[in-house]
Amino acid sequence: MDEFPDGDHETTTEGSGGREISRKTALKAALAAGVTVPLAMIAVPALARTNVTTGAAPELTPPCDDGDDPTPPQMEGPYFKPSSPERTNLVTPGTPGTRLTVTGYVFGRACLPVSRALLDFWQADNNGAYDMAGYTFRGHQYTNAQGAFTLTTIVPGLYPGRTRHIHVKVQAPGRPILTTQLYFPGEPRNNTDSLFDPRLLMTVRDGQGGKEAAFDFVLNVPQTGTPTTSPTTPPTTPPGSDSWVAGTSYAAGTRVTYGGRAFVCLQGHLAQSGWEPPSAPALWRAE
Template sequence: MDGHPSRKTVLRAALAAGVSTPAALMGVPALARTVSGTTNGPAPELTPTCDDGDDPTPPQMEGPYFKPNSPRRTSLLEPGTPGVRLTVTGYVFGLACRPLGGVLLDFWQADVNGAYDNAGFRFRGHQFTGGGGAFTLTTIVPGLYPGRTRHLHVKVQAPGRPVLTTQLYFPGEPRNNTDALFDPRLLMTVRDAGGAREAAFDFVLDVPQTPGPGPTPPPGGTTWTVGTAYRPGDRVTYGGAAYACLQGHTAQPGWEPPSAPALWRVG
Protein backbone atom coordinates (compact mmCIF):
# COMPACT_ATOMS: atom_id res chain seq x y z
CA MET A 1 0.00 0.00 0.00
CA ASP A 2 1.35 3.47 -0.92
CA GLY A 3 -0.65 5.49 1.58
CA HIS A 4 -3.14 6.78 -0.98
CA PRO A 5 -6.82 5.92 -0.44
CA SER A 6 -8.00 3.19 -2.77
CA ARG A 7 -10.90 3.73 -5.13
CA LYS A 8 -12.77 1.23 -3.01
CA THR A 9 -12.16 3.43 0.07
CA VAL A 10 -13.59 6.43 -1.77
CA LEU A 11 -16.63 4.42 -2.87
CA ARG A 12 -17.26 3.16 0.69
CA ALA A 13 -17.01 6.73 2.00
CA ALA A 14 -19.46 8.02 -0.57
CA LEU A 15 -21.97 5.25 0.11
CA ALA A 16 -21.62 5.63 3.89
CA ALA A 17 -22.20 9.37 3.62
CA GLY A 18 -25.33 8.85 1.56
CA VAL A 19 -23.79 10.40 -1.53
CA SER A 20 -24.93 9.04 -4.87
CA THR A 21 -22.39 6.57 -6.19
CA PRO A 22 -20.29 8.40 -8.78
CA ALA A 23 -20.77 6.94 -12.25
CA ALA A 24 -17.04 7.30 -12.81
CA LEU A 25 -16.37 4.91 -9.95
CA MET A 26 -18.83 2.25 -11.00
CA GLY A 27 -16.67 0.62 -13.67
CA VAL A 28 -13.26 0.65 -11.98
CA PRO A 29 -11.56 -2.07 -9.93
CA ALA A 30 -12.36 -2.26 -6.23
CA LEU A 31 -10.95 -4.32 -3.39
CA ALA A 32 -13.19 -7.00 -1.99
CA ARG A 33 -12.12 -5.74 1.41
CA THR A 34 -10.06 -2.83 2.68
CA VAL A 35 -7.08 -3.30 4.98
CA SER A 36 -7.04 0.10 6.68
CA GLY A 37 -7.81 -0.28 10.37
CA THR A 38 -6.28 -3.74 10.81
CA THR A 39 -4.82 -3.74 14.31
CA ASN A 40 -3.18 -7.12 14.71
CA GLY A 41 -0.11 -8.26 12.80
CA PRO A 42 0.96 -7.36 9.29
CA ALA A 43 -1.58 -6.50 6.65
CA PRO A 44 -2.73 -9.71 4.92
CA GLU A 45 -2.87 -10.17 1.18
CA LEU A 46 -5.76 -8.50 -0.58
CA THR A 47 -8.67 -10.41 -2.00
CA PRO A 48 -9.00 -10.47 -5.79
CA THR A 49 -9.97 -7.10 -7.22
CA CYS A 50 -13.51 -6.61 -8.39
CA ASP A 51 -13.17 -6.34 -12.15
CA ASP A 52 -14.25 -8.18 -15.23
CA GLY A 53 -12.42 -11.50 -15.49
CA ASP A 54 -11.33 -11.67 -11.84
CA ASP A 55 -12.49 -14.24 -9.32
CA PRO A 56 -15.28 -13.33 -6.90
CA THR A 57 -15.08 -13.86 -3.14
CA PRO A 58 -13.77 -17.40 -2.50
CA PRO A 59 -16.24 -20.06 -1.34
CA GLN A 60 -15.72 -22.32 1.67
CA MET A 61 -17.41 -25.40 3.05
CA GLU A 62 -20.77 -25.07 4.76
CA GLY A 63 -19.82 -27.14 7.78
CA PRO A 64 -22.17 -29.31 9.88
CA TYR A 65 -24.10 -26.58 11.70
CA PHE A 66 -26.11 -24.73 9.05
CA LYS A 67 -29.90 -24.56 9.56
CA PRO A 68 -32.37 -23.17 7.02
CA ASN A 69 -35.23 -20.82 7.86
CA SER A 70 -33.30 -18.50 10.18
CA PRO A 71 -35.20 -15.40 11.37
CA ARG A 72 -34.84 -12.20 9.41
CA ARG A 73 -32.86 -9.77 11.55
CA THR A 74 -29.72 -7.65 11.48
CA SER A 75 -28.88 -8.19 15.17
CA LEU A 76 -28.17 -11.62 16.64
CA LEU A 77 -28.02 -10.24 20.18
CA GLU A 78 -30.54 -11.13 22.88
CA PRO A 79 -30.99 -9.57 26.34
CA GLY A 80 -28.05 -10.56 28.54
CA THR A 81 -26.06 -12.07 25.68
CA PRO A 82 -22.48 -12.54 26.95
CA GLY A 83 -19.45 -11.83 24.80
CA VAL A 84 -17.60 -8.98 23.14
CA ARG A 85 -19.94 -7.03 20.90
CA LEU A 86 -19.08 -7.17 17.19
CA THR A 87 -20.51 -5.06 14.37
CA VAL A 88 -19.76 -6.21 10.82
CA THR A 89 -20.47 -3.83 7.95
CA GLY A 90 -19.80 -4.03 4.25
CA TYR A 91 -21.15 -4.04 0.74
CA VAL A 92 -22.01 -6.66 -1.88
CA PHE A 93 -20.74 -6.03 -5.43
CA GLY A 94 -20.99 -7.74 -8.79
CA LEU A 95 -18.09 -8.33 -11.15
CA ALA A 96 -18.08 -4.76 -12.46
CA CYS A 97 -17.84 -3.31 -8.93
CA ARG A 98 -21.41 -2.07 -8.92
CA PRO A 99 -23.37 -2.56 -5.66
CA LEU A 100 -26.09 -5.22 -5.61
CA GLY A 101 -29.42 -4.65 -3.90
CA GLY A 102 -31.76 -7.34 -2.64
CA VAL A 103 -28.93 -9.78 -1.86
CA LEU A 104 -29.66 -12.39 0.82
CA LEU A 105 -27.02 -12.78 3.55
CA ASP A 106 -27.61 -15.64 6.00
CA PHE A 107 -25.18 -15.65 8.97
CA TRP A 108 -24.57 -18.29 11.62
CA GLN A 109 -21.85 -18.68 14.25
CA ALA A 110 -20.78 -20.17 17.56
CA ASP A 111 -21.58 -18.50 20.87
CA VAL A 112 -18.96 -17.19 23.30
CA ASN A 113 -18.25 -20.77 24.45
CA GLY A 114 -17.73 -22.10 20.92
CA ALA A 115 -21.11 -23.89 20.79
CA TYR A 116 -23.75 -23.72 18.04
CA ASP A 117 -27.47 -23.67 18.83
CA ASN A 118 -28.80 -26.66 16.90
CA ALA A 119 -32.19 -26.67 18.63
CA GLY A 120 -33.15 -23.03 18.04
CA PHE A 121 -31.80 -20.01 16.20
CA ARG A 122 -29.44 -18.27 18.60
CA PHE A 123 -26.69 -16.54 16.62
CA ARG A 124 -28.47 -17.25 13.36
CA GLY A 125 -30.20 -14.73 11.13
CA HIS A 126 -30.63 -13.47 7.60
CA GLN A 127 -31.03 -10.06 6.01
CA PHE A 128 -31.07 -8.36 2.60
CA THR A 129 -28.93 -5.57 1.20
CA GLY A 130 -30.58 -2.30 0.32
CA GLY A 131 -30.34 -0.57 -3.02
CA GLY A 132 -26.82 0.61 -2.23
CA GLY A 133 -25.58 -2.93 -1.56
CA ALA A 134 -24.84 -2.34 2.13
CA PHE A 135 -25.34 -4.67 5.08
CA THR A 136 -24.79 -4.47 8.85
CA LEU A 137 -24.62 -7.38 11.29
CA THR A 138 -24.63 -6.89 15.08
CA THR A 139 -23.43 -9.92 17.03
CA ILE A 140 -20.56 -11.04 19.30
CA VAL A 141 -17.05 -12.28 18.64
CA PRO A 142 -17.56 -16.06 18.33
CA GLY A 143 -15.81 -18.43 20.71
CA LEU A 144 -13.30 -21.11 19.79
CA TYR A 145 -13.86 -24.83 19.54
CA PRO A 146 -11.41 -27.68 18.82
CA GLY A 147 -9.85 -27.74 15.36
CA ARG A 148 -11.01 -24.32 14.15
CA THR A 149 -9.91 -20.73 14.33
CA ARG A 150 -12.38 -17.95 15.07
CA HIS A 151 -14.84 -17.43 12.17
CA LEU A 152 -18.31 -16.47 10.96
CA HIS A 153 -20.34 -18.49 8.47
CA VAL A 154 -22.40 -16.83 5.74
CA LYS A 155 -24.41 -17.66 2.64
CA VAL A 156 -24.75 -14.85 0.10
CA GLN A 157 -27.18 -14.98 -2.82
CA ALA A 158 -28.12 -12.32 -5.36
CA PRO A 159 -31.66 -12.64 -6.77
CA GLY A 160 -31.82 -15.51 -9.25
CA ARG A 161 -28.11 -16.35 -8.85
CA PRO A 162 -26.24 -19.27 -7.23
CA VAL A 163 -25.49 -19.23 -3.51
CA LEU A 164 -21.99 -18.32 -2.31
CA THR A 165 -21.23 -20.21 0.92
CA THR A 166 -18.13 -18.97 2.70
CA GLN A 167 -16.56 -18.03 6.04
CA LEU A 168 -15.07 -14.81 7.42
CA TYR A 169 -11.96 -14.70 9.58
CA PHE A 170 -10.33 -12.43 12.17
CA PRO A 171 -6.77 -11.09 11.78
CA GLY A 172 -4.16 -11.88 14.41
CA GLU A 173 -5.71 -15.15 15.61
CA PRO A 174 -3.05 -17.75 16.60
CA ARG A 175 -5.14 -20.59 15.17
CA ASN A 176 -5.17 -18.99 11.72
CA ASN A 177 -1.81 -20.71 11.22
CA THR A 178 -3.10 -24.18 12.09
CA ASP A 179 -6.66 -24.22 10.72
CA ALA A 180 -6.62 -26.11 7.41
CA LEU A 181 -9.68 -24.19 6.19
CA PHE A 182 -8.33 -20.71 6.91
CA ASP A 183 -8.02 -18.50 3.82
CA PRO A 184 -6.32 -15.08 4.23
CA ARG A 185 -8.41 -13.71 1.36
CA LEU A 186 -11.41 -13.97 3.70
CA LEU A 187 -9.95 -11.89 6.53
CA MET A 188 -12.12 -9.07 7.77
CA THR A 189 -10.73 -5.68 8.68
CA VAL A 190 -11.19 -5.49 12.46
CA ARG A 191 -10.56 -2.72 14.97
CA ASP A 192 -11.24 -2.14 18.66
CA ALA A 193 -14.05 0.27 19.49
CA GLY A 194 -14.35 1.07 23.20
CA GLY A 195 -14.59 -2.49 24.49
CA ALA A 196 -16.39 -3.71 21.40
CA ARG A 197 -15.04 -4.57 17.95
CA GLU A 198 -15.90 -3.29 14.49
CA ALA A 199 -15.25 -5.32 11.35
CA ALA A 200 -15.64 -4.71 7.63
CA PHE A 201 -15.84 -7.05 4.66
CA ASP A 202 -17.13 -6.58 1.11
CA PHE A 203 -18.38 -9.50 -0.94
CA VAL A 204 -17.87 -9.76 -4.70
CA LEU A 205 -20.39 -12.13 -6.30
CA ASP A 206 -20.18 -13.88 -9.65
CA VAL A 207 -22.85 -11.62 -11.12
CA PRO A 208 -22.16 -10.18 -14.58
CA GLN A 209 -22.60 -6.43 -14.81
CA THR A 210 -22.12 -3.75 -17.41
CA PRO A 211 -19.47 -1.29 -16.22
CA GLY A 212 -20.70 2.23 -15.64
CA PRO A 213 -19.77 5.01 -18.01
CA GLY A 214 -16.35 6.57 -17.83
CA PRO A 215 -15.79 10.11 -16.56
CA THR A 216 -17.17 12.93 -18.64
CA PRO A 217 -15.01 15.91 -19.53
CA PRO A 218 -15.21 18.54 -16.78
CA PRO A 219 -16.90 21.85 -17.52
CA GLY A 220 -15.00 25.11 -17.67
CA GLY A 221 -13.23 26.67 -14.70
CA THR A 222 -11.28 23.54 -13.70
CA THR A 223 -7.73 23.43 -12.27
CA TRP A 224 -7.96 19.87 -10.90
CA THR A 225 -5.70 17.64 -13.02
CA VAL A 226 -5.27 13.86 -13.28
CA GLY A 227 -1.80 12.77 -12.12
CA THR A 228 -1.26 15.66 -9.72
CA ALA A 229 -0.16 14.76 -6.17
CA TYR A 230 -2.44 16.73 -3.87
CA ARG A 231 -1.80 17.35 -0.18
CA PRO A 232 -4.29 18.16 2.60
CA GLY A 233 -5.22 21.81 2.36
CA ASP A 234 -4.50 22.16 -1.35
CA ARG A 235 -7.20 24.03 -3.23
CA VAL A 236 -8.53 23.45 -6.74
CA THR A 237 -11.48 24.42 -8.86
CA TYR A 238 -13.72 22.01 -10.73
CA GLY A 239 -16.56 23.16 -12.94
CA GLY A 240 -16.28 26.63 -11.47
CA ALA A 241 -16.58 25.47 -7.83
CA ALA A 242 -13.75 25.63 -5.27
CA TYR A 243 -12.62 22.54 -3.35
CA ALA A 244 -10.16 21.90 -0.49
CA CYS A 245 -8.19 18.65 -0.29
CA LEU A 246 -8.94 16.49 2.78
CA GLN A 247 -6.54 13.54 2.22
CA GLY A 248 -3.22 13.37 0.43
CA HIS A 249 -3.52 11.44 -2.86
CA THR A 250 -2.56 11.40 -6.51
CA ALA A 251 -5.52 12.37 -8.69
CA GLN A 252 -6.96 9.61 -10.87
CA PRO A 253 -9.96 9.38 -13.21
CA GLY A 254 -13.01 8.78 -11.04
CA TRP A 255 -11.64 10.90 -8.17
CA GLU A 256 -12.94 14.22 -9.47
CA PRO A 257 -13.80 16.51 -6.52
CA PRO A 258 -17.59 16.33 -6.93
CA SER A 259 -17.39 12.51 -7.06
CA ALA A 260 -14.98 12.03 -4.13
CA PRO A 261 -16.35 13.59 -0.90
CA ALA A 262 -13.80 11.56 1.09
CA LEU A 263 -11.02 13.48 -0.66
CA TRP A 264 -12.45 16.95 -1.33
CA ARG A 265 -14.61 19.45 0.54
CA VAL A 266 -16.54 22.15 -1.27
CA GLY A 267 -15.54 25.69 -0.39
Protein backbone atom coordinates (compact mmCIF):
# COMPACT_ATOMS: atom_id res chain seq x y z
CA MET A 1 0.00 0.00 0.00
CA ASP A 2 1.21 3.51 -0.81
CA GLU A 3 0.61 5.27 2.51
CA PHE A 4 1.44 8.77 1.30
CA PRO A 5 0.38 9.68 -2.26
CA ASP A 6 2.83 10.91 -4.89
CA GLY A 7 5.74 9.19 -3.14
CA ASP A 8 6.04 12.01 -0.63
CA HIS A 9 8.05 10.55 2.23
CA GLU A 10 9.84 13.75 3.14
CA THR A 11 9.07 15.94 6.10
CA THR A 12 6.14 18.15 5.08
CA THR A 13 5.03 20.78 7.57
CA GLU A 14 1.58 21.97 8.36
CA GLY A 15 2.95 25.33 9.52
CA SER A 16 5.62 26.21 12.02
CA GLY A 17 4.45 29.50 13.48
CA GLY A 18 5.43 30.84 16.85
CA ARG A 19 5.10 29.65 20.42
CA GLU A 20 1.49 30.61 21.15
CA ILE A 21 -0.27 27.76 22.95
CA SER A 22 -3.99 26.95 22.98
CA ARG A 23 -6.01 26.30 26.11
CA LYS A 24 -6.17 22.64 25.05
CA THR A 25 -2.39 22.37 25.14
CA ALA A 26 -2.19 24.19 28.45
CA LEU A 27 -4.82 21.89 29.93
CA LYS A 28 -2.93 18.78 28.84
CA ALA A 29 0.29 20.13 30.33
CA ALA A 30 -1.42 20.91 33.63
CA LEU A 31 -2.98 17.47 33.81
CA ALA A 32 0.33 15.83 33.01
CA ALA A 33 1.96 17.75 35.85
CA GLY A 34 -0.81 16.86 38.28
CA VAL A 35 -1.78 20.44 39.08
CA THR A 36 -5.26 21.80 39.69
CA VAL A 37 -6.92 23.10 36.54
CA PRO A 38 -9.42 26.00 36.62
CA LEU A 39 -12.95 24.91 35.74
CA ALA A 40 -13.13 27.50 32.98
CA MET A 41 -10.18 25.87 31.25
CA ILE A 42 -11.58 22.36 31.60
CA ALA A 43 -14.96 23.28 30.13
CA VAL A 44 -13.55 24.31 26.77
CA PRO A 45 -11.46 21.29 25.71
CA ALA A 46 -13.86 18.83 27.34
CA LEU A 47 -16.66 19.96 24.99
CA ALA A 48 -15.06 18.66 21.81
CA ARG A 49 -14.13 15.31 23.34
CA THR A 50 -17.54 14.84 24.92
CA ASN A 51 -19.35 15.52 21.67
CA VAL A 52 -17.01 13.33 19.64
CA THR A 53 -17.48 10.45 22.07
CA THR A 54 -21.25 10.70 21.81
CA GLY A 55 -21.12 10.85 18.02
CA ALA A 56 -22.21 14.49 17.73
CA ALA A 57 -20.18 17.01 15.75
CA PRO A 58 -18.20 19.26 18.09
CA GLU A 59 -19.49 22.80 18.35
CA LEU A 60 -17.32 25.57 16.98
CA THR A 61 -15.50 26.30 20.22
CA PRO A 62 -11.76 26.63 20.90
CA PRO A 63 -10.86 23.13 22.14
CA CYS A 64 -8.48 22.50 19.26
CA ASP A 65 -7.71 25.98 17.99
CA ASP A 66 -8.22 29.36 19.59
CA GLY A 67 -5.90 31.25 17.32
CA ASP A 68 -2.82 29.06 17.83
CA ASP A 69 -0.90 27.26 15.10
CA PRO A 70 -1.61 23.64 14.15
CA THR A 71 0.36 20.88 15.86
CA PRO A 72 4.01 21.85 15.29
CA PRO A 73 6.12 19.73 12.95
CA GLN A 74 9.44 18.10 13.79
CA MET A 75 12.17 16.39 11.82
CA GLU A 76 11.55 12.92 10.42
CA GLY A 77 14.86 11.52 11.63
CA PRO A 78 16.88 8.75 9.96
CA TYR A 79 14.67 5.76 10.80
CA PHE A 80 11.41 6.25 8.90
CA LYS A 81 10.37 3.40 6.57
CA PRO A 82 7.48 3.68 4.11
CA SER A 83 4.82 1.00 3.59
CA SER A 84 4.39 0.02 7.23
CA PRO A 85 1.65 -2.56 7.94
CA GLU A 86 -1.83 -1.31 8.79
CA ARG A 87 -2.38 -2.08 12.47
CA THR A 88 -3.27 -0.38 15.74
CA ASN A 89 -1.32 -2.80 17.96
CA LEU A 90 2.48 -2.80 17.68
CA VAL A 91 3.00 -5.29 20.54
CA THR A 92 3.44 -9.04 20.04
CA PRO A 93 3.25 -11.71 22.78
CA GLY A 94 6.36 -11.67 24.92
CA THR A 95 7.44 -8.19 23.80
CA PRO A 96 9.49 -6.65 26.65
CA GLY A 97 8.69 -3.18 27.89
CA THR A 98 6.03 -1.16 29.69
CA ARG A 99 2.74 -1.35 27.83
CA LEU A 100 1.47 1.99 26.54
CA THR A 101 -1.89 2.93 25.03
CA VAL A 102 -2.06 6.26 23.18
CA THR A 103 -5.48 7.67 22.34
CA GLY A 104 -6.59 10.94 20.83
CA TYR A 105 -8.33 12.76 18.00
CA VAL A 106 -7.36 14.52 14.79
CA PHE A 107 -9.02 17.91 14.34
CA GLY A 108 -9.01 20.56 11.62
CA ARG A 109 -8.77 24.31 12.13
CA ALA A 110 -12.51 24.70 12.83
CA CYS A 111 -12.37 22.17 15.68
CA LEU A 112 -14.17 19.50 13.67
CA PRO A 113 -12.85 15.92 13.66
CA VAL A 114 -11.05 14.59 10.60
CA SER A 115 -12.21 11.10 9.67
CA ARG A 116 -9.99 8.69 7.74
CA ALA A 117 -6.90 10.68 8.61
CA LEU A 118 -3.77 8.55 8.20
CA LEU A 119 -1.42 8.17 11.17
CA ASP A 120 1.88 6.32 10.67
CA PHE A 121 3.76 5.62 13.92
CA TRP A 122 7.32 4.38 14.43
CA GLN A 123 9.53 4.21 17.53
CA ALA A 124 12.46 2.54 19.26
CA ASP A 125 12.08 -0.74 21.12
CA ASN A 126 12.62 -1.26 24.85
CA ASN A 127 16.40 -1.06 24.32
CA GLY A 128 16.28 2.15 22.29
CA ALA A 129 16.87 0.42 18.93
CA TYR A 130 14.91 0.90 15.69
CA ASP A 131 14.09 -2.10 13.51
CA MET A 132 15.39 -1.31 10.01
CA ALA A 133 15.17 -4.89 8.74
CA GLY A 134 11.45 -5.33 9.39
CA TYR A 135 8.52 -3.42 10.82
CA THR A 136 8.73 -4.00 14.56
CA PHE A 137 7.15 -1.02 16.35
CA ARG A 138 5.95 0.42 13.05
CA GLY A 139 2.40 0.66 11.80
CA HIS A 140 -0.21 2.92 10.25
CA GLN A 141 -3.92 3.33 10.91
CA TYR A 142 -6.83 5.64 10.10
CA THR A 143 -9.07 7.70 12.35
CA ASN A 144 -12.69 6.63 12.65
CA ALA A 145 -15.76 8.71 11.79
CA GLN A 146 -15.29 10.69 15.02
CA GLY A 147 -11.65 11.46 14.22
CA ALA A 148 -10.40 9.15 16.99
CA PHE A 149 -7.40 6.83 17.02
CA THR A 150 -5.89 4.29 19.44
CA LEU A 151 -2.33 2.96 19.42
CA THR A 152 -1.16 0.00 21.53
CA THR A 153 2.62 -0.08 21.95
CA ILE A 154 5.28 0.15 24.68
CA VAL A 155 7.12 3.05 26.27
CA PRO A 156 10.12 3.45 23.93
CA GLY A 157 13.60 2.96 25.27
CA LEU A 158 16.16 5.73 25.36
CA TYR A 159 17.98 6.36 22.12
CA PRO A 160 21.49 7.91 22.51
CA GLY A 161 21.28 11.69 22.68
CA ARG A 162 17.49 11.82 22.70
CA THR A 163 14.70 11.85 25.24
CA ARG A 164 11.85 9.32 24.97
CA HIS A 165 9.69 10.02 21.94
CA ILE A 166 7.36 8.51 19.36
CA HIS A 167 7.49 9.50 15.70
CA VAL A 168 4.31 10.02 13.70
CA LYS A 169 3.15 11.23 10.30
CA VAL A 170 -0.42 12.50 10.12
CA GLN A 171 -2.27 13.23 6.89
CA ALA A 172 -5.86 14.27 6.28
CA PRO A 173 -7.23 12.88 2.99
CA GLY A 174 -5.76 14.83 0.10
CA ARG A 175 -3.79 17.20 2.37
CA PRO A 176 -0.06 17.68 3.10
CA ILE A 177 1.69 15.42 5.61
CA LEU A 178 2.46 16.58 9.14
CA THR A 179 5.62 14.90 10.43
CA THR A 180 6.19 15.32 14.16
CA GLN A 181 7.16 13.61 17.42
CA LEU A 182 5.36 13.01 20.73
CA TYR A 183 7.05 13.35 24.13
CA PHE A 184 6.60 12.11 27.69
CA PRO A 185 6.30 14.48 30.68
CA GLY A 186 8.77 14.28 33.54
CA GLU A 187 11.63 12.79 31.50
CA PRO A 188 15.05 14.07 32.69
CA ARG A 189 16.34 14.21 29.11
CA ASN A 190 13.58 16.63 28.12
CA ASN A 191 15.87 19.30 29.56
CA THR A 192 18.83 18.42 27.34
CA ASP A 193 17.23 17.21 24.09
CA SER A 194 17.54 20.05 21.58
CA LEU A 195 14.49 18.78 19.66
CA PHE A 196 12.17 18.56 22.65
CA ASP A 197 9.12 20.82 22.31
CA PRO A 198 6.74 21.15 25.28
CA ARG A 199 3.87 21.72 22.85
CA LEU A 200 4.20 18.04 21.89
CA LEU A 201 3.94 16.59 25.39
CA MET A 202 1.39 13.83 25.80
CA THR A 203 -0.76 13.54 28.90
CA VAL A 204 0.44 10.31 30.55
CA ARG A 205 -0.90 8.44 33.56
CA ASP A 206 -0.63 5.00 35.12
CA GLY A 207 -3.17 2.51 33.79
CA GLN A 208 -4.00 -1.15 34.16
CA GLY A 209 -0.88 -3.08 33.27
CA GLY A 210 1.04 -0.09 31.95
CA LYS A 211 0.69 3.56 30.93
CA GLU A 212 -2.12 5.49 29.26
CA ALA A 213 -1.36 8.54 27.13
CA ALA A 214 -3.45 11.05 25.20
CA PHE A 215 -2.71 13.59 22.49
CA ASP A 216 -4.91 15.44 19.99
CA PHE A 217 -3.52 16.57 16.64
CA VAL A 218 -4.64 19.82 14.99
CA LEU A 219 -4.01 19.84 11.24
CA ASN A 220 -3.97 22.86 8.97
CA VAL A 221 -7.13 21.64 7.26
CA PRO A 222 -9.76 24.22 6.27
CA GLN A 223 -13.24 23.41 7.59
CA THR A 224 -16.60 25.14 7.55
CA GLY A 225 -16.96 27.60 10.40
CA THR A 226 -14.58 29.69 12.43
CA PRO A 227 -13.83 28.82 16.05
CA THR A 228 -14.83 31.37 18.59
CA THR A 229 -12.49 32.54 21.29
CA SER A 230 -12.98 33.44 24.90
CA PRO A 231 -9.92 35.45 25.90
CA THR A 232 -9.18 35.82 29.56
CA THR A 233 -7.10 38.45 31.31
CA PRO A 234 -4.48 36.83 33.55
CA PRO A 235 -3.51 38.43 36.85
CA THR A 236 -0.43 40.59 36.65
CA THR A 237 2.37 41.70 38.92
CA PRO A 238 4.03 45.10 38.78
CA PRO A 239 6.09 45.53 35.59
CA GLY A 240 9.84 45.56 35.89
CA SER A 241 9.97 42.77 38.47
CA ASP A 242 10.86 39.86 36.17
CA SER A 243 12.79 37.08 37.88
CA TRP A 244 12.84 34.39 35.14
CA VAL A 245 16.34 34.01 33.68
CA ALA A 246 17.45 31.74 30.83
CA GLY A 247 20.10 29.23 31.90
CA THR A 248 18.57 28.78 35.36
CA SER A 249 17.50 25.35 36.64
CA TYR A 250 13.94 25.56 37.97
CA ALA A 251 12.29 22.96 40.19
CA ALA A 252 8.58 22.17 40.18
CA GLY A 253 6.74 24.63 42.39
CA THR A 254 9.20 27.49 41.85
CA ARG A 255 7.51 30.86 41.37
CA VAL A 256 8.84 33.53 39.01
CA THR A 257 7.64 36.64 37.27
CA TYR A 258 7.94 37.39 33.56
CA GLY A 259 6.52 40.29 31.61
CA GLY A 260 4.80 41.55 34.73
CA ARG A 261 2.98 38.23 35.30
CA ALA A 262 3.45 35.59 37.98
CA PHE A 263 4.08 31.95 37.02
CA VAL A 264 4.61 28.67 38.89
CA CYS A 265 6.88 25.91 37.51
CA LEU A 266 5.01 22.70 36.59
CA GLN A 267 8.03 20.42 36.03
CA GLY A 268 11.74 20.78 36.66
CA HIS A 269 13.82 21.95 33.70
CA LEU A 270 16.77 24.06 32.59
CA ALA A 271 15.40 27.34 31.21
CA GLN A 272 16.46 28.37 27.76
CA SER A 273 15.59 31.00 25.19
CA GLY A 274 12.24 30.23 23.58
CA TRP A 275 10.89 28.60 26.76
CA GLU A 276 9.81 31.81 28.44
CA PRO A 277 6.83 31.17 30.76
CA PRO A 278 4.12 32.60 28.47
CA SER A 279 5.44 30.46 25.59
CA ALA A 280 5.75 27.19 27.50
CA PRO A 281 2.57 26.36 29.42
CA ALA A 282 3.76 22.77 29.70
CA LEU A 283 6.47 24.12 31.98
CA TRP A 284 4.82 27.19 33.56
CA ARG A 285 1.31 28.01 34.74
CA ALA A 286 0.19 31.61 35.11
CA GLU A 287 -1.07 32.44 38.60
